[in-house]
Amino acid sequence: MKPLVIEQIVKQYGEKTAVSDLSFEVSEGEIYGLLGANGAGKTTTMRMILGLIMPDRGEIRYYGKPYGSEQLRMMGYLPEERGLYPKLKVADQLIYLGQLRGMSRAEADRSLRDWLRKFQVEEYYNRKVEELSKGNQQKIQFIAAVIHRPKILIMDEAFSGLDPVNVELLKSAVKELRDQGTSMVFSTHRMEHVEELCRNITILDRSRTMLQGSLREIKRRFPRERVVLDTEGDVQGLDSLPDIRSVRRTETGYEIFIAREEAAQNVLRHSLAQAQVRRFELMEPTLNEIFIKTVGERNE
């Protein structure tokens, strides 16, 4: 029984379609990437999963069951727009949020202390949220989403506004939750996070599903078009080889964009004849490139 199954959901606001015919599944212990430019329908999809909005058509099932009040308690939500009670103490409001999701006071308190220890910010237990730095507020916000040990965690723009140290900290917390079996739906603009964390993704563009599947397969579907070449000394005449789109000089060598993968071998042969090659790599497309290709080109 999959923790979360989304089946052909459609949502319209008046004439505007926010989500059309979206389907995907999230397994236990999987982080699912939901990508798309602003206004693609990510937040609407997440709100439908959270039961805030009902889809016009289609179905969302949680462990095989339709939405009901017991689903509220097994879900956690890290909203895009972060917010807590600024004037209240961390402990007061997080224990309250834990209680709202069915924990006892003592359980919520214990869980809160565990998380604070994990993030090495135990001294914030009795501090007001407004007194904390932005990065630390984000940690508290994250704890607010997971204090009740949700089975399904929805994270909108999970690591935005964090410095690299805190990103690593939260990322390791997310991985830990994943290894404990939490299923997550995750949206972000930072493609490297998706590459690191997600097995399967969906790329949305203006309500439509543009790309879907496992990250590895998606990458395989896109041709390898970039060659990184580092050499001792210059290499002449690279751009006059067949099937070469463009050649860019870099600090240590060249970056060559090719029209067909076969052209790469030609480049290598050509270079070996002129200089000593320190590095030659036919690069896999990055998710960033794939994303821009699918979404960006049409947006121009």
Place this chain on the structure above:
Amino acid sequence: MNSLWTVMAFTLRSKLRSKAYVWTTVTLAVLLVLGSNLPYILERLNVGGSSEPKPVGYLEGVYPEIVQGLEAFFARQENPGVRLVPIPSGGSPQADEAALRQAGEDETVKGYLTFTDRPETGFPEAVFHSASVMNFSLADSLRIALESVKAEMVFRNVELDEAERALLATPVAVHTLLVSPDGEGGRTAAEHAVVMGLTYALIILLFMAVTITGQLVATEITAEKSSRVMEILITSVKPLTQMFGKILGTFVAGIVQIAVLVGVAVVSLTLPHNRGALEALGIRLDAVEPQLLAYAIFFYLAGYFLYATLFAAIGSIVSRTEELGQATTPVMLLSILGFYVAIFSLQNPDSPLVVIGSYIPFFTPFLMFERIGLAEPPAWEIALAIGILLASILLFGWLAAKIYRVGVLMYGKRPSIRELIKAMKAYRV
């Protein structure tokens, strides 16, 4: 039910801990203590005190017959309001007047009496020169005394026995008894005054409680929305549960505040030194009918829930606290209208305006309460008004819950009614 309790307890706890709440309560309590002790404090500050007879001057030697009659009249009374003080004559009319005036300025007397001949009636015209504008009761006592003196002078030569003379000397007692339609009971004027005062006080209390706590509900909801904590809340607990938990929690906070204030007022009013002061004003707390208090509590509850649901709905559609004042204006006006109609028709609780208004649910708490207190409407009218009120609480509670459901998700510009309805359809609530 469990999360309703959690929301309620959380709202109450944060309310009771907030500085604003504590300070309002303390300030109001201090004001109440001062206010309820004011008669006593004034009496203390007042030289001589109110129960002592007040000194009134007269020119020595004028109209000895009348002056003696007055003195005899005041001597007969148990608590004479006036003590006559002779002022020695200065010889000339100018000097006389100066001497009287001087006595008034020295505050040895509260005022003085002069007489002008009126040959056509045979009894002089008396003028009371008061040292202060507040001496109404003094002038009254003097008039009653002079009437009595005149009557005695007229009947002096008539054969009257002791009983008849005593009757003549006794001031007439007039008590107003309020006629009740069912022909029984009826209140004395003093009781009526107490009921009127109580109705007045309760209407003010009702108005304040409804608007202040109602505004609080709206402010809290908007604050949760603008700080974006709302998105987490509505994904943790059903919006309906959350809204009613908030309303109930604020309500309990309001009740606690009112209980503290009423407790302070009752304690300071029943302190031994204050009891006398109240009785002097004709106010007796035991004259308060328990039935009226029960109605007061009921209308407070009903009024609060009716207005609180409206305030909650408004709070949910506003994104920023700064815009809240403007958004709540219509509801505030509604409550102010009910309040003013009630206050300005206290003397006239049977007017068509009040009768019709008492069936309009937003005004019922004020106006039907006023009618019950002051006009004794038939039972079926009370039942009808309460029925309409309860039905509208359900209706507006349901409507507010729907608005709340979509309102909390709508950020940015305050949505129009049409946009709200569209959103309700889109969100399928």
